[in-house]
Amino acid sequence: MRVDFAGGAAEWRRKHGGGRGQGVARACGLKGGATPRVLDATAGLGRDAFVLAALGCEVDLIERSPLAAALLEDGLARAALDAEVAAIAARMRLYRGGAAELLANWPGARPEVIYLDPMFPDTRRKSALSKKEMQAFQAVVGADLDADALLAPARALALERVAVKRPRHAPLLAGLTPAYSLEGDSVRFDVYLPG
Template sequence: MLPPLFCTHPAGLDRANRLAEHYGLVLAGTLPEAGHALVLDEFKLALHSLGKGAPGPVFVDFGAGAADWRRKHGGGRGQGVAKACGLKGGATPRVLDATAGLGRDAFVLAALGCKVDMVERSPVAAALLADGLIRAGQLADVAAIAERMHLRFGAAAPCLTDWQGERPEVIYLDPMFPESKTRSALSKKEMHTFQQVVGPDEDADALLAPALALASVRVVVKRPRHAPLLAGMRPSHSLEGESVRFDCYIVPRSVG
């Protein structure tokens, strides 16, 4: 069940109604006492956990915090996602991030010059990401980066099968992986809340074949380091980090 949407200020009611209609949300008059809710305040849209001891809200902010630090100090083209997607030399491939989530890796690629199309199936994630892009577009430091990021709300599989737009050179897949209670590197409390609401990508294995058919150069799959291969298919090569790995599937060049 989707969390309700609650607007805290009268001036935002029109926008709240548009959000509810576009993403299939229910606009609530009051906040529930427990569970989760999307809250639109004067400044941003955020996913809140409700009740005593609840963690802080989840929202997208490309102009501050972790995203801003990663842009300035994260290692540029030396980052795993950049190397996996082929950003070597002056290459800035067009990327389709078919499981965009909160857009963190997409922002890294866009900050390095790539045009990034994003697809997100979850109404909650898509609404948060769209809100973050709007606010990023109003900030001088990151507005140009946000312009290189384009979001589509919908399921990835049909979008990959019937892609309408410029063919991507790289398709990036980072499906939400079911959390394990034994994982020592469990996400922060806020991200754990996000994963609870959005849920795993149950169709993840079904995304690889249409991605390989659509991409002109490569498909990159981000996985927890010890997770099984997506669809059981061995990649051309993998790049391993401390907690994640990038499985790279090189698309054979057509002859003639």
């Protein structure tokens, strides 16, 4: 397993993924010419962060899993050497550590948007398994059992919104009703206002 921002699925999504019409872009407020500064507090393999950076956003990524952080670091280093994606990778900065602690003591400028896509226990209604790569990643990283605890510090730090990606039928993060939701076929983006 490796993070490849220059080829494969990342390349396809960059070229054909739908631009600012994608759910993650709409949830993070990319409309018109707006390209907010985004903090992806649960970076994982960096796929959504890369989409946002490809659309022009400055994106800070937090990853607490040493393995996932190493994969991201390697992927960003290789992307920096690729002429097609080097400028995109330059808009992404990786922070290693726990999101709750970093959100409470953020060292940089406050982001307009905080994006959360936590792993969680499997609650799917269907028996189909996720792709092999994601199964392996989930086996190593595990579920984010403290995901509910991220919403309050994220809302305290964000200037404009907190966007939370969830499976379509998953319970609300921390049991809190969002300002609004954007629903797709399999995922839902819940948008919370700061405060």
